[in-house]
Amino acid sequence: MAKVFASIGECMVELSGAGDGLYRRGFAGDTLNTAWGVRGLSPDDAVSVRYVSRVGTDALSDEMVRFAAAAGIDTAHVGRDPVRTVGLYMITLQGAERSFSYWRDAAAARRLAADRGALEAALADADMVYFSGITLAILPPEDRPTLFTALADARARGAVIAFDANVRLRLWPDADAARAGLSDGYRAATIALPTHPDERDLFGDRSPEATARRIAALGVPEVVVKDGADPATLFADGGLTSHPAERVDDAVDTTGAGDGFNAGYLAARLAGRSPVEAALLGHRVAARIIRSRGALIGLDALAAVAAGA
């Protein structure tokens, strides 16, 4: 039977520069990006990929759902909101380094945990559940316990719970709220996928090893700390190891590198490969993604990475 990978969060309309003031319209969002990557890296008969979210009932929402479904992502647990629609973000590049502007305050995804029964049904048979600090940040605080209860139930029946803090300070009321919310996210997880510079700025970690140790101390048995072009630091089986990133000389847009790393790491872990092998695949996916614009690369490109091409 195929394993079920369920990713919970928000997909937005993505605008990425195409030159001369023109923008290309795509669809992306951290948890969709990772779901997309796992889909492209995993055989269809081995892994079923499910997206758990909420969109509107307008034509743009329909198009977003069709886009994910056409990639082979199960969208049966993308709820519909009769009033709200989808959010939007725009990528600005300085060299290859990305920054984002958001129009997402009223997005339907903010209500993805409003229906406890629907959320529980979405996770009922999941072997691995993925969520992020962005998922937490967009929820009204009163809905977060619903998400944490559903995650705890999934964990109690043996599901792997994977979490990337994906720190976006703008989405939190202040740094204290971000620290508290993200620490709760880590406590819910069995695999953590943080990024060192983000964690350093928010929690004051002096090194990637310090990030790994702080998160492990919250009770997370497997932690992989990303650090851009620098090595990833892995805490697994009680020990710390370091894993160099692939060297890329022709990066054009770093958007989606972290999400792609997560996809490679989690696809490998779903396939029963070791944390060390998983980190290698994570690096290979990230290296491919930063060579093209926008957060996503094609499924054929992902299949080529999976095949080692």
Ligand SMILES: O=C(O)C(=O)C[C@H](O)[C@H](O)COP(=O)(O)O
């Ligand atoms: O910021 C958000 O809320 C988004 O979801 C937009 C982007 O698609 C991801 O953030 C990209 O993530 P990185 O892998 O960190 O570059």
